[in-house]
Amino acid sequence: MIARSLRLSALALASIASLAGAQSRTPETGPTIEFTPYAGYIVNGSVLDGPLGTSITNANGPVYGAQAGFRVSPTLSLYANAARSSSDIQVGVPFLGGVSVGTSDMLLYDAGVQLNLGRSTGGVAPLSPFIQLGAGGMHYDIKASVLTTKATNAAFNAGIGADMAVAKGVGLQVMLKDYVGKFDFKEATQLFNIQGNTAQHFALSAGLRFTF
Numbered sequence: 001m002i003a004r005s006l007r008l009s010a011l012a013l014a015s016i017a018s019l020a021g022a023q024s025r026t027p028e029t030g031p032t033i034e035f036t037p038y039a040g041y042i043v044n045g046s047v048l049d050g051p052l053g054t055s056i057t058n059a060n061g062p063v064y065g066a067q068a069g070f071r072v073s074p075t076l077s078l079y080a081n082a083a084r085s086s087s088d089i090q091v092g093v094p095f096l097g098g099v100s101v102g103t104s105d106m107l108l109y110d111a112g113v114q115l116n117l118g119r120s121t122g123g124v125a126p127l128s129p130f131i132q133l134g135a136g137g138m139h140y141d142i143k144a145s146v147l148t149t150k151a152t153n154a155a156f157n158a159g160i161g162a163d164m165a166v167a168k169g170v171g172l173q174v175m176l177k178d179y180v181g182k183f184d185f186k187e188a189t190q191l192f193n194i195q196g197n198t199a200q201h202f203a204l205s206a207g208l209r210f211t212f
Contacts, residue, residue: 031072031073032070033069033212034067034070034212035066036067036173036208036209038067038208039062039063039205039206040062040204040205041061042060042063042201042202043060043202043203044201045200046197047182047197048183048185054091054093056092057089057090058085058088058089059088059090059098063083063085065081065083065084065205067081068081069114074116075116076116077116079111079132079134080110081111084105085105085106085203086103086104087104088100088101088104089101089142101145102142102143103142104141105140105141105142106140107139108136108137108138108201109136110135110137111135112133112134113133114130114131115130115131117129117131127164128162128164129160130161130162130163131159132158132160132175133157135154136154136157137153137154137155138153138201139152140152140188149188150187150188151183151185153182155181156181157178157179157180159175159177159178161173161174161176161177162175170210170211172209173206174205175205176203176204177202177205178200178202178203181201182196182198183196
C-alpha cells in the first residue's frame with residue numbers, strides 16, 4: 001500500500017512539475033511572510049494489524065490547523081505547520097467493521113521546505129502549484145474505558161497543492177498532505193514494545209493564505 005501511494009504521489013508531483021514548466025513565471029520581489037489557517041478531512045492508516053484480520057486505527061475525521069511560511073525566493077519557502085484532529089479509536093473486526101473503544105486527540109506538527117513551481121498568468125486568477133517536504137511529530141492524547149495515556153512519534157511528510165490569488169495579499173490554498181509515522185506503543189502502554197505499522201495519514205485541506 002505504501003509503495004503504491006508513493007508511486008501515485010510521484011506521478012502527481014511529476015504532473016504538477018510539468019504544468020509548472022508550461023506556465024510563465026512572474027517576478028516577485030523580496031522575502032514575504034505568509035499565514036494560512038485551514039480546515040479539511042484526514043484519512044488515517046492502521047497503526048496495528050492483529051491476528052485474524054483485526055486492526056487498530058483512528059477513525060477518519062475533520063482536521064484543522066495553521067501554517068506559517070517565509071518565502072526566501074520566488075521558488076523556495078520555509079514553513080512551520082500545526083494541525084489537530086479528534087476521532088474515535090476503532091478496532092477493525094472482520095464482518096463487523098470498526099468498533100469504537102475510545103477517543104484520540106491527535107496533534108500533527110512539522111516544518112520543512114516548500115518548492116514553488118511557478119505561477120500562471122492566464123485564466124480567471126493566477127494559479128501557483130507547489131510541493132512540500134518536511135519532518136516533525138505526531139502526539140496522541142488517548143482516552144478509553146480502561147486506559148488514559150499519551151504517546152508521541154516522529155513523522156515525515158510530503159504534500160502537493162496550489163495557491164489561487166483572490167485579492168491582493170489573499171489567496172485560496174488547497175493541499176493534499178501525507179504524514180508517515182509509526183505509533184509508539186511502548187510509550188503508550190509503558191509495558192509492551194509492540195511493533196506497529198508505519199502508517200500513512202492523508203489530509204486534504206483548504207484555507208486562506210495571507211501574505212504580508
